[in-house]
Amino acid sequence: MIMFHTDFGLSNTLKAESLSLDLLNTQCGSPAYAAPELLAHRKYGPKVDVWSVGVSMFAMLTGTLPFTVEPFNIKHLHQKMVNGEISSIPDDVSKGAVAFVLSLLEPDPAKRPSVSAAMEERWINEGYAEKPLHTLSHKNRLCPEDLNSSVLAYMKETLGYSLSEIIHTLTINRPSAIMASYHLLLNKLSRSQKGAKASKV
Known part of the structure; x- marks a missing residue:
């Protein structure tokens, strides 16, 4: 099964040729899916998207979000993220899936995998006989x-x-x-x- 997950209602763009050099500071995205560095109003790079994918995957695997606070409070939500106070994961979720999702939800962006590294991860490539998953080789342009x-x-x-x-x-x-x-x-x-x-x- 191939799944495409897109939602760019509140987003920003980073030039491909300067991914490792330029950082952004625009506040965008839903707090529950936003990386801790974004909630902390720090400059950020492409790894915030890795975090958001991790949140989405966690929700698909468990039926709940990894970090929740009641009543909702962004400061408390951010603290739970930084402390790694993550929601419980059912025992029937494979060890490979758990390890992969937790790597995406690493609160320190320096330790969080890059997009390309995540795409090469063994668990999401299991069952593919040929090359690992890769991004589209060409843009979906309109004529x-x-x-x-x-x-x-x-x-x-x-x-x-x-x-x-x-x-x-x-x-x-x-x-x-x-x-x-x-x-x-x-x-x-x-x-x-x-x-x-x-x-x-």
Whole structure:
């Protein structure tokens, strides 16, 4: 089974060529899934995503989040993360899975595995006869002829973007307000069209 997990409602981007040099400080993401360095308002790098994947995997394996506080308090939540006060893991979860998830939930980013190191981990590659899991070799780019003309016209007339700017941004697959607006409007149009068809039936 191959699973794609995406949620970039509140996110930031880091240039690929400077992953080891530049750090970010934008506060984004849901507290329960945010790495301790982010909650502590420290500068952070790509390893915050490793932590978030660890939280998601923990939830999928156990049915609960690794760190919870009642009543909710970010300071107390952060302290539990730093202290490693993690929720219990059922005995029927394999040792390999437990070890892998706990490595992702390492509170010290210096000791936490990088994205590439995590992808090479033995447990998640078990059962694959060939190469270990790897990222996509090419970006999922849009071609100009694939773009929805109605959405493009709306963005130009209502949002004030130039047509060339919209097309350029979408075809180079650059995360931006233009790309987010295009996909949100495209989804809205699709839902509207489906609703219109359903009402005619």
